Amino acid sequence: MTGTGLDDERAYLAECRTALLRMIDGARLNVVIGERVAGDRYSAERLGRHLKSLAKELSEEPDGPPFFGRLDFGSGEHRGQRYYIGRRHVSGDTGQQPMVIDWRAPVSRVFYRASARDPQDITVRRRFGWSKEPITLTGFEDEHLDRGQELGTASRIMTAEIERPRVGPMRDIVATIQPEQDELVRAELDESICVQGAPGTGKTAVGLHRAAYLLYTHRRRLSRTGVLILGPNQAFLGYISAVLPALGEVDVEQTTVDRLLARGPLQGADGEEAAVVKHDVRMAAVLRRALYERVGAPTGPLSVPDGSYHWRVREEELRSIVEGARREATPYGVGRERVLSRTVAVLQRQAEARGQTANAVWTRKMSRAVTGFLDEVWPAVRPQEVVAGLLGDPVALARAAEGILTPGEQSAILWARPPRSFKSARWSAADAVLIDEVAGLLERPPSYGHVIVDEAQDLSAMQCRAIARRSEHGSITVLGDLAQGTTPWAAGGWSDHLAHLGKPRAELIALTVGFRVPAAVVAMANRLLEALAADVPRTRSFRTDGRLRVRETPDLADAVVAAVRDALDHEGSIAVMAADGTLEKLTAAMRDRGIAVATLDDPAPGSAHATAARVTAVPATMAKGLEYDHVVVAEPAEIVEAETRGLNRLYVVLTRAVSRLDVLHSRPLPVQILPPVEANPTGT
Numbered sequence: 241m242t243g244t245g246l247d248d249e250r251a252y253l254a255e256c257r258t259a260l261l262r263m264i265d266g267a268r269l270n271v272v273i274g275e276r277v278a279g280d281r282y283s284a285e286r287l288g289r290h291l292k293s294l295a296k297e298l299s300e301e302p303d304g305p306p307f308f309g310r311l312d313f314g315s316g317e318h319r320g321q322r323y324y325i326g327r328r329h330v331s332g333d334t335g336q337q338p339m340v341i342d343w344r345a346p347v348s349r350v351f352y353r354a355s356a357r358d359p360q361d362i363t364v365r366r367r368f369g370w371s372k373e374p375i376t377l378t379g380f381e382d383e384h385l386d387r388g389q390e391l392g393t394a395s396r397i398m399t400a401e402i403e404r405p406r407v408g409p410m411r412d413i414v415a416t417i418q419p420e421q422d423e424l425v426r427a428e429l430d431e432s433i434c435v436q437g438a439p440g441t442g443k444t445a446v447g448l449h450r451a452a453y454l455l456y457t458h459r460r461r462l463s464r465t466g467v468l469i470l471g472p473n474q475a476f477l478g479y480i481s482a483v484l485p486a487l488g489e490v491d492v493e494q495t496t497v498d499r500l501l502a503r504g505p506l507q508g509a510d511g512e513e514a515a516v517v518k519h520d521v522r523m524a525a526v527l528r529r530a531l532y533e534r535v536g537a538p539t540g541p542l543s544v545p546d547g548s549y550h551w552r553v554r555e556e557e558l559r560s561i562v563e564g565a566r567r568e569a570t571p572y573g574v575g576r577e578r579v580l581s582r583t584v585a586v587l588q589r590q591a592e593a594r595g596q597t598a599n600a601v602w603t604r605k606m607s608r609a610v611t612g613f614l615d616e617v618w619p620a621v622r623p624q625e626v627v628a629g630l631l632g633d634p635v636a637l638a639r640a641a642e643g644i645l646t647p648g649e650q651s652a653i654l655w656a657r658p659p660r661s662f663k664s665a666r667w668s669a670a671d672a673v674l675i676d677e678v679a680g681l682l683e684r685p686p687s688y689g690h691v692i693v694d695e696a697q698d699l700s701a702m703q704c705r706a707i708a709r710r711s712e713h714g715s716i717t718v719l720g721d722l723a724q725g726t727t728p729w730a731a732g733g734w735s736d737h738l739a740h741l742g743k744p745r746a747e748l749i750a751l752t753v754g755f756r757v758p759a760a761v762v763a764m765a766n767r768l769l770e771a772l773a774a775d776v777p778r779t780r781s782f783r784t785d786g787r788l789r790v791r792e793t794p795d796l797a798d799a800v801v802a803a804v805r806d807a808l809d810h811e812g813s814i815a816v817m818a819a820d821g822t823l824e825k826l827t828a829a830m831r832d833r834g835i836a837v838a839t840l841d842d843p844a845p846g847s848a849h850a851t852a853a854r855v856t857a858v859p860a861t862m863a864k865g866l867e868y869d870h871v872v873v874a875e876p877a878e879i880v881e882a883e884t885r886g887l888n889r890l891y892v893v894l895t896r897a898v899s900r901l902d903v904l905h906s907r908p909l910p911v912q913i914l915p916p917v918e919a920n921p922t923g924t
């Protein structure tokens with residue numbers, strides 16, 4: 241093999257860039273040609289869509305390095321071959337092998353999995369180092385795996401990538417995916433997995449890369465059924481939104497569970513007591529009962545006029561049709577269809593016995609004629625109607641909830657002032673979950689090919705059921721951390737959650753190496769973890785850098801302003817986190833003193849409308865899943881007091897910093913985060 245020096249690599253880089261430009265030009269030209277040559281309108285549209293998305297994918301290729309690794313094979317199937325690995329394929333001349341191989345291709349797996357102990361036919365694995373603006377190839381590191389040489393955490397290039405200051409939205413990690421992460425990313429499409437991992441172990445990163453991997457490997461199947469990513473809130477979705485496009489995937493639906501389920505604006509709000517009952521899995525049984533209570537028994541024979549004749553169906557026969565449909569456990573809507581078609585079939589048999597032809601026109605006429613009977617025994621309903629019928633009527637609720645909900649629970653969810661009609665109801669997010677449950681009883685929603693659920697520990701049983709309905713014929717990746725559960729219904733363990741998600745046999749895997757939080761901060765967070773009583777494995781930090789500063793101060797606002805000014809001297813993003821009320825005051829204080837502060841409602845950093853502010857004010861309740869280079873946490877005691885699972889919230893907030901964390905307090909710190917001596921000064 242020739243060409244192993246930096247100059248040779250730079251020459252190869254130049255060739256790759258030319259080839260990439262050729263690909264983009266080719267894709268654009270194909271769009272033009274495709275528009276001209278396609279025969280009928282349908283195929284023109286399909287071809288046009290396909291080519292446009294290809295061109296879009298290619299031109300969205302960031303102006304980044306075309307490759308990050310190289311593999312030299314010494315033996316086996318690829319003996320004597322050299323492959324460059326990058327974010328996407330770069331085609332060579334016709335008939336030549338690709339200049340760069342997509343990181344998701346089967347052969348690229350070796351880049352992530354080979355080790356000195358198991359070199360997998362590799363002689364040398366090379367990692368490339370790049371600098372930004374302009375993107376320049378600065379060097380490389382070789383591991384002679386065939387000679388037992390492996391750098392692991394001693395790799396400067398890998399360490400620099402993991403420890404780089406964070407700026408703007410989340411980035412992909414393709415160049416440095418770790419072997420245990422790669423196993424999850426490349427798990428088979430029909431495998432459902434559940435990843436438990438402490439803050440910063442890469443769960444979100446793994447989920448996003450798994451989506452990209454599955455789309456590459458099963459493109460046809462998934463372009464039909466789709467991939468869905470569910471995150472905790474819009475701020476989080478904004479933060480992760482750039483990762484998949486950077487990997488060439490622009491067609492993945494990313495949303496929150498609330499948005500996925502809402503059938504209209506959500507204008508209502510529930511108190512915690514009501515929300516807890518509405519999210520309880522027992523509501524599924526209450527709703528089912530309320531719905532099927534609408535199915536009635538026939539109260540007499542059916543007489544159907546047909547010209548001058550009347551067809552008659554006996555009451556027993558009608559009863560057995562209705563009972564039969566009920567027993568079949570199909571969706572309610574299908575049950576109604578079956579009662580209709582079976583009743584008409586009885587009429588048809590009678591007509592045929594009298595020598596009459598029962599053609600399609602006749603069948604339609606008979607179907608219309610039995611609608612009255614159908615509406616009586618198996619009425620058509622809207623899901624909102626069923627839910628409003630329960631929440632607005634204590635008698636109906638008591639009937640449906642008897643033996644399932646206590647009287648106290650029933651009164652917790654009853655509307656104080658029922659709306660005049662279900663159409664004018666002010667639905668809450670929890671109501672939307674109930675409505676979705678009923679909608680699922682009426683008709684099964686289409687299934688996604690794969691669903692990725694992030695921060696899954698916070699889902700309620702009823703939300704899990706809603707997701708299960710949408711992944712019945714697909715698989716799921718569940719990502720979460722039991723210690724970060726902050727909702728009143730947060731999971732205490734994974735097995736119940738997985739059962740509600742419809743995948744009780746999903747494999748549970750733990751990630752235990754942290755790539756975000758510096759070791760000093762992990763030590764503090766781990767002390768708090770002890771108090772959370774969550775059954776989760778401990779983590780160790782990959783990072784040896786970073787700084788933790790804890791300061792008592794008589795004036796919180798002054799101290800926050802000083803800490804932020806100090807942070808502004810360094811590169812990287814900055815966040816101030818506090819309980820919601822205090823944050824407003826701190827934001828005003830910072831702005832008064834000339835510091836530009838963004839909020840989470842502002843456009844994502846890096847987007848066209850983003851503000852220039854480097855500091856973001858982040859309410860403690862919105863911090864989940866986010867990370868900033870420097871975090872200033874103000875008054876931890878208030879964060880703990882603000883909600884029932886306040887200690888879990890504090891755990892989330894303390895684990896958002898990548899490089900530096902300032903903890904500022906004017907009141908005593910929660911004892912759970914103090915070192916043992918300070919927490920118990922008398923030693924008793």
Ligand SMILES: Nc1ncnc2c1ncn2[C@@H]1O[C@H](COP(=O)(O)OP(=O)(O)OP(=O)(O)O)[C@@H](O)[C@H]1O
Nearest residue numbers: 413416417418439440441442443444445755756865
């Ligand atoms: N293999 C890796 N190489 C480089 N960076 C990584 C790697 N794995 C994770 N990271 C980085 O570590 C940070 C934390 O990752 P991520 O947000 O996916 O963790 P998480 O487990 O979802 O955390 P949380 O539970 O707090 O939401 C991110 O900046 C991510 O890019």
